Amino acid sequence: MRVMLVNPKFRLPIDTRTTPHLGLAYLGAVSEEAGYETLIFDADVEDEPLTEAIKRFRPDMVGITTNTPQVKQAWRTAQAIKSIADIPVVLGGPHVSVLPAESARRPEVDIVVRGEGEPAWLKLCQIVERHKQANPGFVAADLLAPENPALTGLLGISYFTTDGKEHLNPDHPPVADLDTLPWPAYHLFKMDRYTNLQPATDAVDGAKSFSIMTSRGCPYRCTFCSQSIMPIKWRARSPENVLAEWRHLVEELGAEEIGVLDDSANIDVKRLGRIADLLIENRLNHVPWIFVNGIRANLATKDLLQTLKDAGLKRTAFGVETGDPDVLLSIDKKIDHDTIRRAFKNAKAVGLETIGFFIIGLPGETEESMNRTIKFACEVDPMIANFSMMTPYPGTKVYEIVKQQGRLLLDDWEDYVFFDGRARYEMGDMTAELIERKWKEAYRRFYLRPHRIAQILLRKDFWVNWRRTFRMAWKTLFPKKEKTELRQAIEAEYSA
Numbered sequence: 109m110r111v112m113l114v115n116p117k118f119r120l121p122i123d124t125r126t127t128p129h130l131g132l133a134y135l136g137a138v139s140e141e142a143g144y145e146t147l148i149f150d151a152d153v154e155d156e157p158l159t160e161a162i163k164r165f166r167p168d169m170v171g172i173t174t175n176t177p178q179v180k181q182a183w184r185t186a187q188a189i190k191s192i193a194d195i196p197v198v199l200g201g202p203h204v205s206v207l208p209a210e211s212a213r214r215p216e217v218d219i220v221v222r223g224e225g226e227p228a229w230l231k232l233c234q235i236v237e238r239h240k241q242a243n244p245g246f247v248a249a250d251l252l253a254p255e256n257p258a259l260t261g262l263l264g265i266s267y268f269t270t271d272g273k274e275h276l277n278p279d280h281p282p283v284a285d286l287d288t289l290p291w292p293a294y295h296l297f298k299m300d301r302y303t304n305l306q307p308a309t310d311a312v313d314g315a316k317s318f319s320i321m322t323s324r325g326c327p328y329r330c331t332f333c334s335q336s337i338m339p340i341k342w343r344a345r346s347p348e349n350v351l352a353e354w355r356h357l358v359e360e361l362g363a364e365e366i367g368v369l370d371d372s373a374n375i376d377v378k379r380l381g382r383i384a385d386l387l388i389e390n391r392l393n394h395v396p397w398i399f400v401n402g403i404r405a406n407l408a409t410k411d412l413l414q415t416l417k418d419a420g421l422k423r424t425a426f427g428v429e430t431g432d433p434d435v436l437l438s439i440d441k442k443i444d445h446d447t448i449r450r451a452f453k454n455a456k457a458v459g460l461e462t463i464g465f466f467i468i469g470l471p472g473e474t475e476e477s478m479n480r481t482i483k484f485a486c487e488v489d490p491m492i493a494n495f496s497m498m499t500p501y502p503g504t505k506v507y508e509i510v511k512q513q514g515r516l517l518l519d520d521w522e523d524y525v526f527f528d529g530r531a532r533y534e535m536g537d538m539t540a541e542l543i544e545r546k547w548k549e550a551y552r553r554f555y556l557r558p559h560r561i562a563q564i565l566l567r568k569d570f571w572v573n574w575r576r577t578f579r580m581a582w583k584t585l586f587p588k589k590e591k592t593e594l595r596q597a598i599e600a601e602y603s604a
């Protein structure tokens with residue numbers, strides 16, 4: 109049995125960096141472990157057209173991953189597959205986990221997998237394999253025949269039977285023991301075609317960069333965050349299991365930098381400290397690594413940060429979101445500004461580089477609260493300040509608030525990206541003009557301070573990557589034309 113996993117083409121308007129998709133890397137790993145011949149097709153880096161790859165590999169089932177801005181491209185991809193092969197097409201990922209019926213009812217999509225995908229994907233592979241063995245003329249619609257009980261008890265999937273009836277099977281329980289999962293199957297990717305998520309070494313291109321996830325889930329439920337799609341139960345791999353993969357990345361795959369993708373790696377402070385100790389004891393701390401998404405500021409003690417630094421941590425992010433105390437309370441971040449101040453101070457004291465994530469345009473914001481955010485960003489002064497305009501993703505509390513009390517300015521999933529310079533909604537006195545103006549002002553006021561300019565000019569990576577830095581700054585501030593062209597190019601390619 110052959111299975112194919114696809115990442116549909118979707119480049120962000122501001123950046124051309126690409127990284128192997130960790131979700132597909134896990135799905136590829138469990139598929140191979142179960143004995144299936146597996147092909148990962150990442151349309152962001154492939155030269156071969158998808159339809160050619162389908163004809164060459166002749167998969168028995170295809171899985172497509174999708175987040176919100178990618179979903180239309182996922183549908184186009186499914187259509188392209190169905191136009192040449194009548195095989196089951198399965199969609200998974202954050203967007204379809206929240207809105208499964210929207211995709212499952214489409215003729216080109218057979219089944220949607222919600223949430224963590226490994227268990228349901230494997231069971232689907234087994235079901236398709238059994239059907240093919242029993243009936244060599246098996247086609248995708250056979251699975252969806254109302255009289256076929258094959259999908260009935262399968263947890264975590266949604267589908268429509270051919271009589272038009274919707275089936276939303278109960279959720280699959282979260283993977284209880286993450287140590288049982290195989291390591292991501294990086295060998296299924298064309299690794300030399302990727303750059304990196306966030307450079308930890310000075311060169312953006314060319315460094316061998318890998319991602320790792322040491323825990324899954326997040327026990328918090330911030331109102332703006334799509335993490336609410338995934339299980340609330342935070343689960344962690346054992347330090348020994350993490351160490352073994354880390355060693356594999358460094359010693360066997362030659363990793364020169366590692367991005368830790370956990371949503372909240374430090375929920376169990378002791379566990380993270382133990383991982384750091386093991387990296388030091390095993391002399392793996394020479395490879396720089398970073399927390400791409402940030403760690404909880406309330407659990408970032410100075411001792412922990414020092415141990416992490418000794419273990420090779422180069423940079424950490426903290427989600428600050430807002431400088432306004434009332435807005436901070438309203439988003440359920442469950443943190444206060446003094447704690448955030450302390451976390452930045454501690455991180456800098458032990459010599460870590462810092463990133464701050466800030467949002468302009470949270471519900472209830474005013475010009476004054478946005479000014480407080482800009483002022484707070486300047487006060488904590490991270491090495492990188494990342495301001496995004498609030499983008500309400502389906503499944504979040506903010507999305508519901510905006511739908512009830514505001515006016516969404518988006519009607520195309522492809523616009524659900526945060527860096528393209530346009531406000532996503534208006535609410536009360538908060539106009540699009542205000543959000544867009546303050547967002548640009550935030551970047552200007554943060555980065556055009558004399559000491560920042562001096563710092564930037566003194567950084568080696570600025571000179572190594574200056575062309576790219578200017579390109580990104582330009583695309584951030586003047587994005588629209590670029591994005592239209594990008595979309596037209598992708599659509600033309602798939603409709604050809």
Ligand code: B12
Pocket residue numbers: 118119120127128129130131132134135170171172173174175176177178198199200201202203221223224225226228229305321333334335369370371401501502524525526527
């Ligand atoms: C790393 C990361 C990135 C990286 C790399 C993305 C990538 N190619 O993997 C970068 C920086 C490029 C990125 C960009 C964006 N990201 Co991002 N990203 C993440 C992050 C932090 C980790 C992703 C990850 O590796 N997860 C771990 C793996 C194991 O999980 P997974 O990918 O979800 O896959 C599992 C399941 O979803 C499911 N599954 C997924 N696909 C499929 C397919 C099939 C067939 C099946 C059966 C199952 C299945 O099974 C997998 C294994 O359990 C997540 C947060 C998170 N915790 O997941 C956000 C997240 C996915 N990103 C998000 C967003 C919003 C974006 C952007 C739109 C932001 C922007 N700048 O505008 C862009 C979109 C870029 C694009 N090209 O599509 C949101 C998505 C929300 C949504 N509704 O879509 C998330 C959830 C963050 C959040 N909490 O809000 N991102």
Ligand code: SF4
Pocket residue numbers: 326327328329330333334335336371372427441
């Ligand atoms: S923003 Fe961070 S802490 Fe809040 S729910 Fe999302 S991942 Fe968890």
